């Protein structure tokens with residue numbers, strides 16, 4: 001037995017602990033649970049003290065290394081983080097608050113951090129494998145684009161993204177279906193639920209499993225979660241070093257749906273990043289704020305809102321939160337607030353009128369939640385999870401034209417090439433078997 005090897009356990013406790021590599025490549029544990037590290041490592045004192053001055057990629061290296069070191073040597077991890085994090089996460093002052101802009105990646109949403117690291121991690125972990133890996137992803141919009149972009153051009157891996165035909169925006173469709181190469185797009189004549197059902201039945205199909213290695217890339221994957229701790233540590237470090245404000249620890253407001261992002265924040269805090277506390281900001285899908293209030297966890301069917309990447313009534317990462325922390329622990333670290341669409345629109349208008357700053361609907365939910373929280377012990381930092389131009393149809397009627405960043409311009413210039421299939425496993429199978 002290797003001493004001090006980091007093991008990953010299932011949140012449901014009925015699967016054997018495995019290595020980082022095995023947990024990442026498997027996605028879900030065999031008992032249906034999510035993998036979590038058996039302990040959350042802590043930053044060494046010298047690292048913690050220099051979070052405010054280190055380069056982003058150096059913080060990424062120091063944050064991720066203890067989770068992966070049994071499978072990824074230091075030199076390889078350095079390469080992975082420099083290839084994955086080619087953009088930064090600036091902390092911008094806006095009307096006496098701070099906004100942590102997480103939308104400077106290629107698909108203009110924070111999911112780029114997780115997806116790009118995951119893609120390079122998979123490529124490294126599978127080096128030397130001859131059998132190609134086929135990744136299947138069902139998406140309602142945002143995840144598909146980030147995963148497609150993250151895996152684009154990664155050797156030995158093909159990705160098939162299934163999305164509901166006619167139910168994603170033009171930009172999202174181009175981000176998913178405009179790359180080509182090792183990325184295929186299937187427009188399914190059905191709903192997002194049909195797409196998810198097709199992916200699940202493909203995984204269960206004996207013939208497909210015999211002919212290729214299948215994997216998924218959805219947000220429950222531990223290799224997407226861990227890299228998200230990095231921008232919390234970087235921002236908290238800068239603030240505590242007095243770079244932005246008073247030097248007091250940040251209260252970080254996280255627009256949340258499946259709660260992967262907030263869970264990564266809890267990891268950063270447990271590692272020793274100087275964070276005062278969190279605000280869980282949801283739209284009317286308020287399962288977690290209700291839980292924090294009452295101690296009772298009750299999932300509900302999701303309701304459609306203008307911050308649609310957070311329309312989740314049964315957040316999958318909640319299982320991780322309660323596996324690591326008790327109700328009391330969570331209450332002491334997080335306050336939850338839910339925000340209506342009207343409040344979200346009003347916030348976009350107020351923030352624009354006061355400071356000329358464009359918030360997207362998800363970031364606006366975070367901003368509104370901070371307003372509901374009242375007086376805080378230090379500065380508030382709101383995580384802006386998407387670029388406002390990504391949700392122009394909601395933002396522009398309020399603010400007028402939103403400047404479009406180069407990443408979105410370049411995606412819009414692509415041609416979407418998707419194959420349309422009926423919502424049937426036979427059609428998906430036929431496509432996959434023909435593909436190689």
Ligand SMILES: *Cc1c(COP(=O)(O)O)cnc(C)c1O
Pocket residue numbers: 109110111142219255256257258259260261262309310362385386
């Ligand atoms: C996915 C997403 C969220 C929700 O993140 P979770 O980790 O699922 O809580 C918030 N905002 C945007 C723009 C997203 O794409």
